[in-house]
Amino acid sequence: MKIESNIHIIHGVAANPYLLVDSDGLTLIDTGIPGSAQKIIRYIKRAGYSLRDLNRILLTHADYDHAGSLAALKKATGARVYASLYEARAVATGQFPRSLKTDNIFLKPVFALAERLGRIDPAHVDEHLSDGQVLPILDGLFVVDTKGHTPGHLSFFVPSVGILFSGDSILSVKDRLVGSHGSVTWDQDKADAAVRKQLALRARIVCSGHGAVVKDGLARLLKLTEGFAVSPAYQRL
Numbered sequence: 729m730k731i732e733s734n735i736h737i738i739h740g741v742a743a744n745p746y747l748l749v750d751s752d753g754l755t756l757i758d759t760g761i762p763g764s765a766q767k768i769i770r771y772i773k774r775a776g777y778s779l780r781d782l783n784r785i786l787l788t789h790a791d792y793d794h795a796g797s798l799a800a801l802k803k804a805t806g807a808r809v810y811a812s813l814y815e816a817r818a819v820a821t822g823q824f825p826r827s828l829k830t831d832n833i834f835l836k837p838v839f840a841l842a843e844r845l846g847r848i849d850p851a852h853v854d855e856h857l858s859d860g861q862v863l864p865i866l867d868g869l870f871v872v873d874t875k876g877h878t879p880g881h882l883s884f885f886v887p888s889v890g891i892l893f894s895g896d897s898i899l900s901v902k903d904r905l906v907g908s909h910g911s912v913t914w915d916q917d918k919a920d921a922a923v924r925k926q927l928a929l930r931a932r933i934v935c936s937g938h939g940a941v942v943k944d945g946l947a948r949l950l951k952l953t954e955g956f957a958v959s960p961a962y963q964r965l
């Protein structure tokens with residue numbers, strides 16, 4: 729489904745992959761759960777492109793619902809893969825990028841099992857991304873370090889469209905945006921800081937890793953941060 733003329737969301741593969749269209753080819757952000765490659769390939773073909781048009785795959789993070797079909801898609805398309813150094817290391821081994829947290833002794837074995845089941849086919853990341861880097865996608869796509877959900881989580885911001893791809897650092901739940909929280913969050917303080925950092929981008933549209941696209945993104949982000957202790961750097965907003 730199109731969000732803007734050159735930005736698509738691909739439904740039905742758990743976490744949301746996004747397809748960005750440039751004159752020199754396609755970029756995919758995230759790859760869905762394991763077994764999603766054929767669905768994504770079908771979408772690309774139906775949209776009128778060939779597999780060779782997929783130049784790049786960008787990863788927000790290495791969780792199985794975002795990197796699950798990376799190995800298969802890379803093999804099928806030959807796309808170059810980009811992620812942070814930390815998440816690249818997790819993808820290389822196919823393991824969870826952090827442990828699931830709980831103080832509940834009954835939940836510990838359940839989480840340990842989930843981590844084992846959440847392994848993915850390992851894949852090689854070709855290029856490591858870091859905060860502030862700009863890629864030649866849609867007139868400039870900015871890499872935003874949003875560690876917190878995982879140690880190397882990245883978001884991507886396209887100022888020309890005012891669109892933020894927030895991965896799991898900001899989630900779209902019903903009619904709200906929420907920050908990463910609970911057992912899947914590697915570091916809660918850093919996760920909260922990542923939300924505040926993204927508020928400053930003043931995004932018009934928020935495309936989260938889960939849930940619906942939010943078109944009044946800034947207003948919802950302001951609402952989300954109401955309850956947060958706002959750091960001095962962002963008080964002028």
Ligand SMILES: [Zn+2]
Binds near residue numbers: 743791793794
């Ligand atoms: Zn996710």
